[in-house]
Amino acid sequence: MYQPWNKFLADIAEDERLCSWLNVLPNDLTKFLASDEGKQFRKYQKLFIRLKDLKTSAFNLNQDYVSFGEEGTITEGQAKMLMNTFKELMPWRKGPYDLYGVKAESEWLSFKKWARLIENIDPLQDKSVLDVGCGNGYHMWRMLGLGAKRVTGIDPCALFLAQFELFKEILNCDIKDKINLLPLGIEALPPLEAFDTVFSMGVLYHRRSPVDHLYQLQSQLVKGGQLVLETLVIDGDENTVLIPSDRYAKMPNVWYIPSVKALEKLLHRTGFTDIKLINATMTTTSEQRPTELMVTESLKDFLDPTDPTKTIEGYQAPTRAVFTARRRS
Numbered sequence: 001m002y003q004p005w006n007k008f009l010a011d012i013a014e015d016e017r018l019c020s021w022l023n024v025l026p027n028d029l030t031k032f033l034a035s036d037e038g039k040q041f042r043k044y045q046k047l048f049i050r051l052k053d054l055k056t057s058a059f060n061l062n063q064d065y066v067s068f069g070e071e072g073t074i075t076e077g078q079a080k081m082l083m084n085t086f087k088e089l090m091p092w093r094k095g096p097y098d099l100y101g102v103k104a105e106s107e108w109l110s111f112k113k114w115a116r117l118i119e120n121i122d123p124l125q126d127k128s129v130l131d132v133g134c135g136n137g138y139h140m141w142r143m144l145g146l147g148a149k150r151v152t153g154i155d156p157c158a159l160f161l162a163q164f165e166l167f168k169e170i171l172n173c174d175i176k177d178k179i180n181l182l183p184l185g186i187e188a189l190p191p192l193e194a195f196d197t198v199f200s201m202g203v204l205y206h207r208r209s210p211v212d213h214l215y216q217l218q219s220q221l222v223k224g225g226q227l228v229l230e231t232l233v234i235d236g237d238e239n240t241v242l243i244p245s246d247r248y249a250k251m252p253n254v255w256y257i258p259s260v261k262a263l264e265k266l267l268h269r270t271g272f273t274d275i276k277l278i279n280a281t282m283t284t285t286s287e288q289r290p291t292e293l294m295v296t297e298s299l300k301d302f303l304d305p306t307d308p309t310k311t312i313e314g315y316q317a318p319t320r321a322v323f324t325a326r327r328r329s
Helices: 006-012 019-023 025-034 036-051 076-088 110-120 138-145 158-170 174-178 210-218 260-269
Strands: 066-068 097-099 102-104 128-132 150-154 179-182 195-201 221-233 272-282 307-311 319-327
Touching: 006 019, 006 025, 006 174, 019 025, 025 036, 036 076, 036 158, 066 138, 066 158, 076 102, 097 158, 110 138, 110 221, 110 272, 110 319, 128 138, 138 150, 138 179, 138 195, 158 179, 174 179, 195 210, 210 221, 210 260, 221 260, 260 272, 260 319
Parallel strands: 066 097, 128 150, 128 195, 150 179, 195 221
Antiparallel strands: 097 102, 221 319, 272 319
16 A cells, blocks of 8 residues: 655654654554544545556646646546546645646635745745645645755645645655655654744644644744744734634634734743734635535635624634744754
8 A cells, every 4th residue: 555654754764853753753654544534545545546647747836726747738538537536535625736737726725825924934945844734735835846855744634635645646756755744733743843944824723722832833943943823813902812602713623812912922921032923814705715626615604794804603704814933042
């Protein structure tokens, strides 16, 4: 059976920053493969047999639709097969992607978030990068496109891993060895202190303990390394935090939505320096919407139909802020 991490494990054995991870990582990956999520991933892997005649070294990671393969170089039948494969891997939350001209239209137009932060973070050229809660890896490909030396993502969802591996599977060039998605939560990572830049985007508000999450992120950074943190925020002063009584925008797993000032205070309290707010933007249906590959409810269903500035529960509508901060040297 196809094992996507063999090369990664061999590579980090030669990396003085990451080699200590080998004390626990192989066992964690074995546990995943034996879990229900791992068994589901193995089912998805069978779809990759269809791709054996579609290997390519053509890609473009620096455009809105991350693309693999050249449009017009496959048959109509192959194009239909690719769209059917996309549909078997629904829902597509992050993207969009383009595979030989066949579009995977995702719920989120993730390039809009990328555009809001990319000019205001440290250059990624030759950097080792960790993306926590990376979903199917859209932003990881964009990080690699900016010249990162190695991009590692973690997310425990089998579907997201399969969507990521679908694109990696067709690449027959060495660049694919620089990017890996591991089916883990951040709590599985030892304090590696190994990454120049750590991204946590759309994760903090799902964590029951935001303080622990910030400490976990910090423990992955080298001294002086940069955190890029994107999360939901609300209006208010440094003492304002929303803890929903039940659901927020129909999501049951939202625990903590601070104001900008409250989050800056928490970042400082947990040992970060050089804290900067890059951007704060209310999410709109031009960025998050249903598509052919994501047919369930989306943002328009989560908002008050008479007042789009409020969620259906009456809270402030989703506003997402991006911060940068550094681990103290």
